[in-house]
Amino acid sequence: METMIKLKILADAAKYDVSCSSSGSSRANTPDGIGNAHLAGICHSWADDGRCISLLKILFTNECIYNCAYCVNKITSDVPRATFTPEEVAMLTISFYRRNYIEGLFLSSAVYKSPDYTMELMIGAVKLLRETHRFNGYIHMKGIPGANASLIKLAGLYVDRMSINIELPSNNSLQLLAPQKKKEHIVGSMGFLQSSITEAKENRKHFKKAPAFVPAGQTTQLIVGATPEPDLNILTLSENLYKRFEMKRVYYSGYIPAVEHPNLPSIFTTPPRLREHRLYQADWLLRFYHFRSSELLDDKNPNFDVNLDPKCDWALRHLESFPVEVNTAEYETLLRVPGIGVTSAKKILSARKVQSLTYEHLKKMRVVLKRAQYFITCKGKYYGKVDLNESLIRECITYENMCSSGHLATGEQLSIYTCMRQTPQNIS
Amino acid sequence: MVNYIYDSSFEGLLTAIYESYYSDKPPEHILPDRYVQQQLLCENIQIVTCEQKADKVYHAILKKISSYALRHTYYAFLSEKQDISTTLYHYLRLGFKVGKDIDRYLIDENVRCVHDISRKVGFERHRMLGLLRFRQVGTDNYYASFEPDYNITALIAPHFTKRLSDQNWIIHDMKRNIGAIYKKDTKAWIISDMMAYQPIHDISHEKMFQEMWKTYFNSIAIEAKQNAKLQRQFMPQRYWKHLIEKQ
Known part of the structure; x- marks a missing residue:
């Protein structure tokens, strides 16, 4: 052959x-x-x-x-x-x-x-x-x-x-x-x-x-x-x-x-x-x-909410740990803020050594604030569109996710169109 | 207003920066000569490239700022953006003031601009390590053409020197008409002007390998997951001209 x-x-x-x-x-x-x-x-x-x-x-x-x-x-x-x-x-x-x-x-x-x-x-x-x-x-x-x-x-x-x-x-x-x-x-x-x-x-x-x-x-x-x-x-x-x-x-x-x-x-x-x-x-x-996997899911919630990324879902169930102050929070704490990844967390850590950071600064540094805004304070001030309330924030973020025509967080072979058509696939 | 005009080389830019420290007329803009327009109310000062002066600045950046800053400077310079020389001038002035902390000043317009552009150049460099396509033009001779956004030929050549060290190759930037030419006997490459380059024909079985690659490329995709938009996002259409699988 x-x-x-x-x-x-x-x-x-x-x-x-x-x-x-x-x-x-x-x-x-x-x-x-x-x-x-x-x-x-x-x-x-x-x-x-x-x-x-x-x-x-x-x-x-x-x-x-x-x-x-x-x-x-x-x-x-x-x-x-x-x-x-x-x-x-x-x-x-x-x-x-x-x-x-x-x-x-x-x-x-x-x-x-x-x-x-x-x-x-x-x-x-x-x-x-x-x-x-x-x-x-x-x-x-x-x-x-x-x-x-x-x-x-x-x-x-x-x-x-x-x-x-x-x-x-x-x-x-x-x-x-x-x-x-x-x-x-x-x-x-x-x-x-x-x-x-x-x-x-x-x-x-x-x-x-x-x-x-x-x-x-x-x-x-x-x-x-x-x-x-x-x-x-x-x-x-x-x-x-x-x-x-x-x-x-x-x-x-x-x-x-x-x-x-x-x-x-x-x-x-x-x-x-x-x-x-x-x-x-x-x-x-x-x-x-x-x-740890046990933080993200348990017997009560054995499956991920397909409308929200797992970190956001976790944060909303643990609002008692938020908001965190970007000027003082440790690296590990910053990493747990929805929307802040390894790159942004490192940027924040580096930049705040020479100047204390405001919300405007974060924007300029291109830290993505679409989700992070609800979970942080800058010099003590809270900038979220709604108060720190689980159902309000959940609604806001889900709504914005549906509206945005861009891509999901990491773009794993997905576009928003596929998400909207899709229903969760849980065979039981 | 004073503009410094240099000869578009990296040494020229560094010389201009050197001069700015010793002149009583600090520049409003620093411009490579290919972008110069005579403006009213502007005095253009032609900078004469001097290797010693450039060398001094080069080592001063390394010693007084950091190797990262030097790398950012060089990468941003390779972007060939019109106003990047002036931005680099401000970036380095701040650098000489605050030292190695310069790259923490992410809220400074110039620092951010240099970082952004240097990242873009670095990104295209990495992308081209994968997207460059060689064709065989002789027993041990290979030729690749490409049209990168930025002047990255010298940045990718070292990679192929290590990787494809047992074949002669040419990487031809068609946009700038320059090329990196590597000879396996000397294990060295040089950047050369390609204006007079005469294209060589592929060897006879080259077509067969290109067909095999296309066959592979088409077989490996899952039809149920077609996603042309995502493909274009990773592999922008402007690069397709030189990609065998997209012809």
Whole structure:
């Protein structure tokens, strides 16, 4: 089969994988090699769905022995199948890289014959890239759950990042939709990866020449909206993954119905984009804003209000901590003000060292005050359009959100039009 | 009113700043010569670029203000905005007064303006690290054309020197007709005038790789999530001319 046709099939089969980042590694080029990794990552293009393209994201093969209900590549699916050779993967990566189309390779795969066999094929391709082509660009490789630990160990020596997908938010759902994937295998492989990463880091502290092992760490992804778990379960799961396995990222993939199955939402369901967006925002709050999942959601409110961002929702339920004085509040306190992010908080901290700040100053400094106005004072004065009252502020902010024609906070593949059409997707 | 006119080079700007401290006629505006218009009631003083004077200012910024301020100055200068030289003049004067705290004066008009423009230049630099597209024009020779808003060729060249060190390449800024030319044998790049550049034809299999890239680009998008507006927001249309996947 022609490489072009394979590329079409195997890129198409890989597109539901959400991860695209090329960050976290600062691998240097070698004297006779090609490529290096950029610590912050680089996006090279943006596809028609608005998602960034950083890596050549392909499956090694889409021939699968599994039959996971939600997957387009399951054994019973009637889709064209293809399998790359390691040489083809290397050739594509290098030629794209030399033209600056990509930052590196994201190699995933369906499970062909067995987890071990699949891993060996993938390792063959990355080994060829690293050793024969002396490629030093970014490589992200999927770990196949249930593959032998020695294979994961070997792969880790060649790649920058590795990810093992947790797929679904609970063991029940996993048994229901992907009975051949075992929770013990997934968690076991994650644990093994994590301990190997820690060990390699420790070794590199003592021996400069000790080999790097998955220097950009591990990530995972799970599907949101295919099964009935509320946001609370998902966020708690993520929090545990961050703590227990030192995950760099947990990716959420709003379920896009592609196959008909009695255990899945109907094929006519709209993908839960806004819910996915709120989860990402909450995930950010866990990682960069020092929030705990139990602060954001509880059994009484197990799902996010889709009309408000999670931080605003939290602040409105904790008005007793507000307003805060921008001239004296600590960094951590500023971070908890809706509308003030890491950049604004740092700006405020820096600017107030040379001058005490007024509301006008904040405007000039381009601190976004649309939401923040209700939660701060400047030199003791309160500037909110309405008094510090939960329902009044909630109404104001929701109303403004609906009116504004701009984008939501981080613009995660969303525009306001999609939010307005969308209804929250909570299957119970 | 006095205007200082310099030769549009960074050294020229620094020389003008040097002169402003030793002249009894401080400038109302500092202008690169490409923007000069003769105005009534205005005296234009031509600044003669002097490497030693520029060097003194350069090191004074590093020592008395900060390396951040120097970087902001250089990046903002590369924006080539009409009034940026005058803004930089005020920025640096304040800098020499308050020292390394300069970048905390976010409420000062000039500081904010320099930060904004320097950020925009830095942003375009980062964007181009991804959006630049090379085509193969010989066994080891690659060529990329682009039309950046700001004069960032010299800012992106070091990145490709590290990354694509085993191929010869040219990065051609078509808007300014300058280019960075890298030779793998010497592992060095220079900025060169590209007025006389004769385009070289792609090698025969170049088209095939471009088609493969387009195939990949189209296959990786999820149809159910089409979002052209978001795509244009990240990848503005003015850059498409040089993007293979958008042709």
